[in-house]
Amino acid sequence: MNNVMAKFDMDELLNCMHCGFCLPTCPTYQQTGLETFSPRGRIGLMKGVAQGKLPLDETFEKNMYACLGCRACETACPAGVRYGRLIETAREVIEDYKRATGQRSAVRRSVVRKVMFKQVFMRPKMLKAIGTVLWALQAIGLQRFADKTGLIRILPRSMAEMQEAVDKVASPRARQARQKSIAPVSVAADAAVGNGAGSVVESETRPVAGLGAASPAAEPRRTYETVWSRPLRIGMFTGCIMDLMFYETNQSTARLLAKAGCEVVFIEQEACCGALHAHSGEKSDAVSLAKRNIEAFERANVDLVVNNAGGCGAALKEYDDWLKDDAEWAYRAKRFVEKVRDISELLVDLPPLKFTKSLNARVTYQDSCHLAHGQGVRRQPRALIRSIPGVEYVELPFADSCCGSAGIYNITNFDMSMQILDDKMKHVKETKPDIVVTANPGCLLQMKKGILRAGLEDQIEAVHIVDLLNRVVD
Amino acid sequence: MIDARLVERLVDIVGPKWVLRDSNELHVYSFDATPIVQAFPDVVVMPGSTAEVAEVLKLANDHGIPVIPRGSGTNLAGGTIPVQGGIVLNMTRMNQIYEVDEKNLTATVGPGVVTGEFHKTVEAKGLFYPPDPGSMRISTIGGNVAQCAGGMRGLKYGVTKDYVIGLEYVLPNGQILRCGGKNYKDVAGYDLTRLLVGSEGTLAVITELTLKLLPLPETKRTLSVFCTSLVDAARIVERTISARIIPATMEFLDQATMRVVDDFSHLGLPRDVAAMLLIEQDGPEEQVVRDVERIVQIARSEGAVDVQMAKTPEESAKLMTARRAALAALSRLRPTTILEDATVPRSRLAEMVEAIIRISEKYQVQICTFGHAGDGNLHPTCMTDERDEAEIARVEQAFEEIFATALSLGGTITGEHGVGMTKMKYLSQRVGEGGIELMQAIKAAFDPNGILNPGKVVAKAFRPRMVVRQP
Numbered sequence: 023m024n025n026v027m028a029k030f031d032m033d034e035l036l037n038c039m040h041c042g043f044c045l046p047t048c049p050t051y052q053q054t055g056l057e058t059f060s061p062r063g064r065i066g067l068m069k070g071v072a073q074g075k076l077p078l079d080e081t082f083e084k085n086m087y088a089c090l091g092c093r094a095c096e097t098a099c100p101a102g103v104r105y106g107r108l109i110e111t112a113r114e115v116i117e118d119y120k121r122a123t124g125q126r127s128a129v130r131r132s133v134v135r136k137v138m139f140k141q142v143f144m145r146p147k148m149l150k151a152i153g154t155v156l157w158a159l160q161a162i163g164l165q166r167f168a169d170k171t172g173l174i175r176i177l178p179r180s181m182a183e184m185q186e187a188v189d190k191v192a193s194p195r196a197r198q199a200r201q202k203s204i205a206p207v208s209v210a211a212d213a214a215v216g217n218g219a220g221s222v223v224e225s226e227t228r229p230v231a232g233l234g235a236a237s238p239a240a241e242p243r244r245t246y247e248t249v250w251s252r253p254l255r256i257g258m259f260t261g262c263i264m265d266l267m268f269y270e271t272n273q274s275t276a277r278l279l280a281k282a283g284c285e286v287v288f289i290e291q292e293a294c295c296g297a298l299h300a301h302s303g304e305k306s307d308a309v310s311l312a313k314r315n316i317e318a319f320e321r322a323n324v325d326l327v328v329n330n331a332g333g334c335g336a337a338l339k340e341y342d343d344w345l346k347d348d349a350e351w352a353y354r355a356k357r358f359v360e361k362v363r364d365i366s367e368l369l370v371d372l373p374p375l376k377f378t379k380s381l382n383a384r385v386t387y388q389d390s391c392h393l394a395h396g397q398g399v400r401r402q403p404r405a406l407i408r409s410i411p412g413v414e415y416v417e418l419p420f421a422d423s424c425c426g427s428a429g430i431y432n433i434t435n436f437d438m439s440m441q442i443l444d445d446k447m448k449h450v451k452e453t454k455p456d457i458v459v460t461a462n463p464g465c466l467l468q469m470k471k472g473i474l475r476a477g478l479e480d481q482i483e484a485v486h487i488v489d490l491l492n493r494v495v496d
Numbered sequence: 497m498i499d500a501r502l503v504e505r506l507v508d509i510v511g512p513k514w515v516l517r518d519s520n521e522l523h524v525y526s527f528d529a530t531p532i533v534q535a536f537p538d539v540v541v542m543p544g545s546t547a548e549v550a551e552v553l554k555l556a557n558d559h560g561i562p563v564i565p566r567g568s569g570t571n572l573a574g575g576t577i578p579v580q581g582g583i584v585l586n587m588t589r590m591n592q593i594y595e596v597d598e599k600n601l602t603a604t605v606g607p608g609v610v611t612g613e614f615h616k617t618v619e620a621k622g623l624f625y626p627p628d629p630g631s632m633r634i635s636t637i638g639g640n641v642a643q644c645a646g647g648m649r650g651l652k653y654g655v656t657k658d659y660v661i662g663l664e665y666v667l668p669n670g671q672i673l674r675c676g677g678k679n680y681k682d683v684a685g686y687d688l689t690r691l692l693v694g695s696e697g698t699l700a701v702i703t704e705l706t707l708k709l710l711p712l713p714e715t716k717r718t719l720s721v722f723c724t725s726l727v728d729a730a731r732i733v734e735r736t737i738s739a740r741i742i743p744a745t746m747e748f749l750d751q752a753t754m755r756v757v758d759d760f761s762h763l764g765l766p767r768d769v770a771a772m773l774l775i776e777q778d779g780p781e782e783q784v785v786r787d788v789e790r791i792v793q794i795a796r797s798e799g800a801v802d803v804q805m806a807k808t809p810e811e812s813a814k815l816m817t818a819r820r821a822a823l824a825a826l827s828r829l830r831p832t833t834i835l836e837d838a839t840v841p842r843s844r845l846a847e848m849v850e851a852i853i854r855i856s857e858k859y860q861v862q863i864c865t866f867g868h869a870g871d872g873n874l875h876p877t878c879m880t881d882e883r884d885e886a887e888i889a890r891v892e893q894a895f896e897e898i899f900a901t902a903l904s905l906g907g908t909i910t911g912e913h914g915v916g917m918t919k920m921k922y923l924s925q926r927v928g929e930g931g932i933e934l935m936q937a938i939k940a941a942f943d944p945n946g947i948l949n950p951g952k953v954v955a956k957a958f959r960p961r962m963v964v965r966q967p
Contacts, residue, residue, distance in 0.1 A: 033831060036831035036832065036881075036882070036883075037827065037828070037831060039529065039531065039823075039824060039827040039833050040527055040528070040529050040569075041529050041570065041631070041634075041823065041824045042529060042568055042569060042570050042631065042635075043633070043821075043824055045568065045634050046610070046612075046633055046634060055588050055589065056516070056521075056524075057521075057524035057525060057569070058516075058520050058521055058524050060524075062524075063524035066523060066524050066526075066527060067520055067523055067524065070523050075523070076519055076520065076523055077519065079519075081518050081519060081520045082520060085520050099824070100760050100821035100823075100824030100825045100827075100828075101824045101825065101827040101828055102760070102828050
């Protein structure tokens, strides 16, 4: 029991001075107006449990899992409290404690958890199998049939609700046809920078997610200079949900990078990034996934590891923190983290994309929380959207406030998630965009769902930033 | 002390959703922004209307149950800590802006309106509500009024009490009363409005407020002035005001504060100067330009090493926001941060700042100072660790000496945070035994059973800074 509690970082908990600056930025506090749903309240509860003033019980568990984990509070916190880590630790303590005392989770979450964490996300093959089943269901129209007949109700309500936002997934044949590597498209003729790409020279160190990212001004700035004559070799981190639901977006990402002069390789042994595990208190699983990825990408001998999912990216950039106390892995993790880039982060530093079409549309951008608050990447996706000929860019009010997707939050805390989404859609509606751009699969699904809920499917479309760029680049 | 039947009655009054009492709910309302102090309520009630407030108060009064009104819980003197348990009456649901009266230049609001949101609303109509406490993005108007919150514009515009002209309030016996209104002039009887402003929830529960508004100043300019000595900074403040210029804001930051603020805000502040002044003037363009030029002259002639003018409104806003974050940014240095608000007449500012430095050395504690130099309201802030009892004892001694020094310079123990529970032991030194007795008699007239925020301000016994009660 004491061992379990020792995981709480007391110094970090005390760093919170309960000033309340986090309250206006916390989506769940904004919804409820209750301190139990605020970052400062949750930290107070963690402190209470760590000090033995509060029992580690179901009430505490419920409150810790009511947090989206969007980390907007980290951006707002002047004291630099690393809330993301605190909430992950709290959940880890809860799960450890339950294992140690043989308790079980609330039923619904336990089913979701077991299937998701122990089976699906630990095994890439399982994900592929799910992709095939989903494709088959869609192909024979069973999804609509299940929807119409009410057969869908055998799923938990939250999953049944969310499935309507799912687009057509790629067929098994399409998946099999994926090339292992994509060669760079020659851009030498019109690229401003030497051969178009080269090795990477960093003039400033990238802020470690959750540390430097706590301040809004800490946007990473780098210069890429051509040192070698060979193109950048990019390891494509495809992600599980991303590759399952948005296979084509991954393919487009690789194509865009190739057009920007990079060589792109897909890594057979890639594992889930471990974000969902870490967010849900399954830290040891997260760590073993991290090791698998570090090893796989080391073997592929890539210059950079690129992803297009804000949630995965933030986790990948935290591997050094997860493994900091592991003598064998700490250095390898650090090396790995130095190579991780979000697609937008990299694209703005590569020679400009050659647009072949224009897009006459009013476009807005919904931040991915873990891209904005977790990685400090805000400027780059906006700059890319603005650079598209014909686009009228409009800033979405409260763009960096969570849409309510938050990993599996919209499955586990469906009602709260939908309240947050409905508020988000009010701002979207006021902004009157033709297209809402996102940079993470969870956000993309959630925004699609939001558009359906608001009855705006004839007016607004939700698109991943890569797919948007792909429309205007031949 | 609160049995199931009473809880049922509370549920009948406000509805089940707004009566909170599980272990976690009680825990998160056991603290506010004050370090170290903590005590647990028996129940948290969130009323939605004046009528509900009245019924809750009447019930509590009949049963002798303490009631602690609370807004967003940003108090820094333990004002909303339920030291004797009872009901925390959370007023945040009453957050409606009922009216912005552009003819009379007043606004009528519920106590739960967040001050920053109120600013946005009136400024959109070209109007201005000057009080701007550091917590304004979070804190409520009701809380600001209960504490008579100050802020950075106090020098030119005064503080919360100068903008409250009417109140609706509920007495512990459930009686709903009004005082003041939209009249700028009103001498009908005692000025109960002024009395209730800053009464820290010990006299009545405020349920509606009528506030005075000004036209929004046409323009503003922000200056940063850097000095190699604290005395230079203090002299620049004095000389500016004696030159008959009243800037909207004159903020003071010492070196240590500048460094942490810069770490948070990345403003690129110089790290080798002793102090900086953040000066803002607002008003008609022509006058602002004239004043700012004059201030730059004064600053240079009084030894400022550098004077910079913010180039854009965004840059100004960034500077002011950074200053607002000073307290929380300081908390990065050590686990526990204790902020006080000793205040002296403006002309004694340099003496006070030097005394604080001397005292921090004497007791071997780390104290940074920033604050509202223009109105002599300083924020000596101590970075410590609540787990180190010996150090906390030295911190207490240091603050005791700081308050004594402030009083000897003709100052006061608290400029804008209130007495709450943490400054009760110094109150008699400021207002005298006679003053305390009179205040106690006033309290008894409003609240004969002593149910409203007991153990605060003028209570008969005080408690040191510590965890006082567990459930």
